[in-house]
Each structure stands twice: as structure tokens, then as C-alpha cells.
Amino acid sequence: MTFRRDGLFWTVTLQIGIVNFYMGGFGPAQPLLRAEQGTSLAIAGLHGTAMGVAAILAGFAAPKFVHTFGRAHTAWLGIGVFCLGTIAFIFLPPVFLTLPATLIGGFGISMVINSMVTQLSDRFPGHEAKAVSQSSAIGSTGFVLGTLAVGLLAGTQISWRFGLLLAVPVSLLLFLLTRRVIVDEHVPHEDGPESGTLSRAFWISWFGFIACISGEFATTFWAAALVRDRIGSTAAISTICIVAFGSGMGLGRWFGPNLFKKYAIDTQIKFLMTTQFLGFSVLWFSHTQLISLVALLVTGLGLSMQFALCSLRLIAFSNDRPDLAIGRSSLAAGIAIACSPFLLGLLGDHFGISRAYLMVPILILIALSIIIAIPSEESRIEKK
Numbered sequence: 009m010t011f012r013r014d015g016l017f018w019t020v021t022l023q024i025g026i027v028n029f030y031m032g033g034f035g036p037a038q039p040l041l042r043a044e045q046g047t048s049l050a051i052a053g054l055h056g057t058a059m060g061v062a063a064i065l066a067g068f069a070a071p072k073f074v075h076t077f078g079r080a081h082t083a084w085l086g087i088g089v090f091c092l093g094t095i096a097f098i099f100l101p102p103v104f105l106t107l108p109a110t111l112i113g114g115f116g117i118s119m120v121i122n123s124m125v126t127q128l129s130d131r132f133p134g135h136e137a138k139a140v141s142q143s144s145a146i147g148s149t150g151f152v153l154g155t156l157a158v159g160l161l162a163g164t165q166i167s168w169r170f171g172l173l174l175a176v177p178v179s180l181l182l183f184l185l186t187r188r189v190i191v192d193e194h195v196p197h198e199d200g201p202e203s204g205t206l207s208r209a210f211w212i213s214w215f216g217f218i219a220c221i222s223g224e225f226a227t228t229f230w231a232a233a234l235v236r237d238r239i240g241s242t243a244a245i246s247t248i249c250i251v252a253f254g255s256g257m258g259l260g261r262w263f264g265p266n267l268f269k270k271y272a273i274d275t276q277i278k279f280l281m282t283t284q285f286l287g288f289s290v291l292w293f294s295h296t297q298l299i300s301l302v303a304l305l306v307t308g309l310g311l312s313m314q315f316a317l318c319s320l321r322l323i324a325f326s327n328d329r330p331d332l333a334i335g336r337s338s339l340a341a342g343i344a345i346a347c348s349p350f351l352l353g354l355l356g357d358h359f360g361i362s363r364a365y366l367m368v369p370i371l372i373l374i375a376l377s378i379i380i381a382i383p384s385e386e387s388r389i390e391k392k
Contacts (some may be wrong), residue, residue, distance in 0.1 A: 011135040015142060016080075019186045020124050023083055024147035026182065027090060027117045030175050032254055033168075035228040037234065038349075040158070040168055045103045049233075052351030055110045060346020062114030068121050071202050074331045079127045084183065086119025091176045098169045110286070118341070122334045125319050129330060137273065138265035140316040145261030148312075152254040159251075180390030200263050202332035209382050210325035210333070214340050216378030217318050221344035223284070223371040224311050227253070229349040230361060231291075231304065237361050239297050252301045256287075257307020260296030264313045273324075274383050277317050281376045284310025288368055324384050 034055075042052035066086075073082045093113025097106055125140055132139040232250050238389030268276045289304030294300045319337055326333035345372075348371075355364035 011132060011138055013142075014131075015186075016127065016131055017139065019182075020083065020127055021143040021146045022113045022182050022186075023087060024124050024143060024357055025150035026087070026175050026179050027120050027150075028147045029150035029154035029157075029178075030090070030094060030113070030172055031117070031228070032151035032250075033158035033172050034154070035225075035232075035250070037158045037162075037172075038229055039166055039233050040162055041106070041383050044101065045106075047103055049353035049356040050350065051055060051103065053106055053229070053350035056111040056225060056353075057346040057348030058107050059114035059117070060342045060344065063109045063118040063338050063342030065342075066115050066118035066122065067335045067340075067342060070119070070335035070338060071331050073119065074123075074126070075202075079123045079130075079331075082192075083123035083127070084187075086116045086123065087179050087183070088116065089113070090116030090120065091179050092116070094172060094175055096236075098173050101169075114345075119336050122338050123317070125323075126330050126334050129320070129323065136320055136337035137276075137313075137316060138269070138321070141261045141265045141313050144316055145258050145312075148254055148258030148261060152251050152258065155250050155254055185238075194215075202329040202335075204332070205331065206329075206332070206336065207325055207327070210322060210336075212356050212378060212382050213318075213321055213325055214336060216375045216382075217322060217337060217340040218344045219375035219378070220281075220314050220318050221341045222315070223368050225345050226352045226365070226368050226371070227288070227307060227311070230352055230356070230365070233312040233356070233361050234291070234365055235300050235304075238295050239300060250304065253304040253308040256305040256310075257312045258308075259315070260309040260312025270383070273317050273321060274379055277379050278376065279320075280310050280312065280314055280317075281372055281379070282310070284314075285369060285376075287373045288372070292362070292365060303354070321384050 038052050041055070042049070045052070060163065070082075073085065077085065088352040090113050093109050093111070093116060096109035097113060100106065100109060124143060128143055129136045154172070154175075157174065158168045161168040161171045228250075231253060235250075264276070264280075268279070271279075284307055287303050287308075287310050291300060291303035291307060294303055319334065320336050323330045323333045348367075352361075352364050353365060355367065
């Protein structure tokens with residue numbers, strides 16, 4: 009079957025672009041939010057914790073939502089919940105209100121992301137990695153635009169929060185333009201939502217997925233703070249530096265599937281994690297803006313396809329239960345998002361953000377070790 013981007017691909021991709029726009033602005037905005045609210049690094053990191061708890065809740069809810077409404081309708085429900093949380097986050101500035109707003113928005117984001125993986129995997133058999141990765145690549149454009157929106161507004165009299173508000177009208181416009189393009193004639197399966205016991209290989213790989221996503225979100229949330237600490241730049245400039253990180257992720261997601269199509273998924277992940285480790289090492293030692301930019305670009309390249317490939321690994325270990333596997337992967341992502349930014353912020357309060365960031369290479373090594381120890385079926389076939 010030839011891979012051809014159809015209406016479903018573009019609808020799902022634009023949904024991902026919208027939530028990535030928010031994430032692209034939300035992570036680097038943490039130092040700005042912290043300055044406005046007058047909180048510690050640990051308290052500011054609770055916004056990541058709220059988003060992680062939301063992903064955990066979405067993981068439990070995912071199989072039931074998909075069973076009842078279908079994957080496409082579940083994604084649109086996620087967009088609606090996301091918009092509700094975004095509006096609350098923007099117009100309710102105190103920390104005790106931005107935390108529950110982040111929880112609501114994060115639940116919607118996780119619903120959209122989970123539906124993206126399963127919809128594209130089902131739509132493009134044999135091209136799952138390419139479909140998910142390239143969809144994410146185009147979605148990375150939203151990440152970069154979100155980062156720019158927050159970074160540019162941070163240096164003006166206009167609140168950076170209004171940069172994030174753009175996601176709401178764009179979501180409404182996308183719904184109005186595409187709701188008749190994709191008709192999801194969903195009939196709930198008579199056996200109910202996917203369920204059952206998953207294998208030991210799945211759960212060990214699931215733990216590796218936690219380490220993988222922890223490294224990504226620790227970088228996404230606090231890289232701007234690390235750059236600011238090391239090179240002494242303004243919050244706005246440090247935030248814009250993260251554009252290099254998002255650009256690396258976008259480039260890797262778009263070109264990676266074609267460059268590595270001859271290699272097994274595990275081989276691709278090993279190469280990407282090694283690249284991430286090297287990029288992060290240079291970033292950590294850098295004290296100049298140019299080197300930091302290049303290091304962030306390389307780190308983004310290394311992280312680019314990890315989510316897509318590790319998600320497909322979990323599906324491969326699920327014994328033909330993709331919705332259950334992705335639901336459980338959302339639990340892993342939730343734990344990672346909830347714990348890693350908060351833990352890094354807590355360590356940053358006590359030891360400084362630079363020393364705290366040493367947790368990232370440890371997470372990379374844990375994830376890489378599990379990929380090596382628990383090979384997927386595709387990698388076993390390649391070895392033979």
C-alpha cells in the first residue's frame with residue numbers, strides 16, 4: 009500500500025498542530041509565569057504535574073471514550089476540553105486557578121494525541137511510523153509558532169498569555185472546515201472496550217517510555233531556564249532559543265522516516281537517543297548562545313521520533329489491542345509529565361537549574377538500556 013496523505017491525515021495533523029502550538033508556548037513560558045505569580049521553581053513545576061495527572065486520567069478514560077464515540081469523535085472532544093482549559097488558563101491568572109486550568113487543558117491534549125497515534129496507525133498499515141512521525145513533524149510547526157508567539161509578546165506590553173489564546177479560534181475554524189470531510193461511522197464493539205492483561209515485555213517497555221518522555225518534558229519545560237542561567241540572556245531571548253529545539257524536532261520527524269526506513273524501530277530509537285545524549289551534553293556545558301542553539305537543535309533531532317517509535321513499540325507488545333496500549337502509554341506519559349518537570353524544579357531550587365539538569369542524561373541511559381534489553385519483534389527478525 010502506497011503512503012498518501014489524505015483528508016484524515018491532514019485533519020489529525022492540524023489537530024496536533026493546534027495542541028503543539030499551546031505546548032510550544034506553555035513550556036518556555038514557565039519562567040515568565042513564575043515571575044508573574046512569584047512562585048518557586050517547584051511550585052511552577054506543578055503546572056507540569058497537573059498536565060501529567062491529566063494524561064493519567066485520559067489514559068484510563070481513553071479505551072472507554074474510543075469504544076463509545078470512536079477515535080475521530082474522541083479527538084474532537086479532546087479539542088473542546090483543551091479549548092476550555094486554555095481559556096481558563098489565560099483569563100484566571102492566580103496559581104491556584106492556573107493549576108486546575110492546566111489539568112483540564114492537559115486532559116484534552118492527551119485525548120487528541122492518543123487518538124492521533126491510533127487513527128494514523130489504523131489508516132496507514134505498513135506505514136505507521138512514517139504517518140505518525142510526519143504528522144508530528146507538521147505539528148511541530150505549531151510548536152515553533154507557539155514558542156515564537158510567547159517569546160515575542162514577552163518583550164512587549166501585551167501579555168504573553170494572549171499568544172496562547174490563538175489556539176482557540178483556530179480550533180473552531182478547523183472544526184467548521186473539516187467536520188463534514190471525515191465521517192466517523194462508529195459502532196461500539198459488542199465485546200466492550202479493549203481490556204485484559206498485557207505482557208511483561210510491554211510493562212518493562214512502558215517503564216522505558218516513562219524515562220523517554222521524562223527527558224523530553226524536562227527539556228521542554230526548563231531548557232529556557234537553563235539557557236538563561238548559563239548565558240545570562242533575557243527571558244524573552246531564552247524562550248526564543250527554544251525555537252531551535254522545536255525546529256530540530258520538526259526536521260527529524262519529517263526527514264527521519266525516509267532516512268531510516270531500512271532500519272528496525274529499535275535501531276532507529278537507539279540512534280535517536282544517542283543523538284539526544286550528545287546534543288544535551290553540549291547544551292549542558294555551553295556558555296555561549298550560538299553553541300546552545302546548535303545543541304538545542306541536535307537535542308530536538310534526537311527527541312524528534314522517539315514518541316512515535318516508542319508508542320508503536322508498545323502497540324507491538326499489546327497483542328493487537330492498540331487502543332488499550334495507547335491508553336496505558338498515556339499513563340506512562342502522565343507519570344513522566346507529572347514528575348519530571350516538578351522534580352527538576354525541586355532540584356533546581358536546592359542545587360540550581362544546571363546541576364538539576366543532570367537527571368536528563370540518566371533518564372536517557374535508562375530508556376536506552378530498556379530498548380536494548382527488551383527488543384521488539386521487528387528487531388528480532390532483523391537480527392536473524
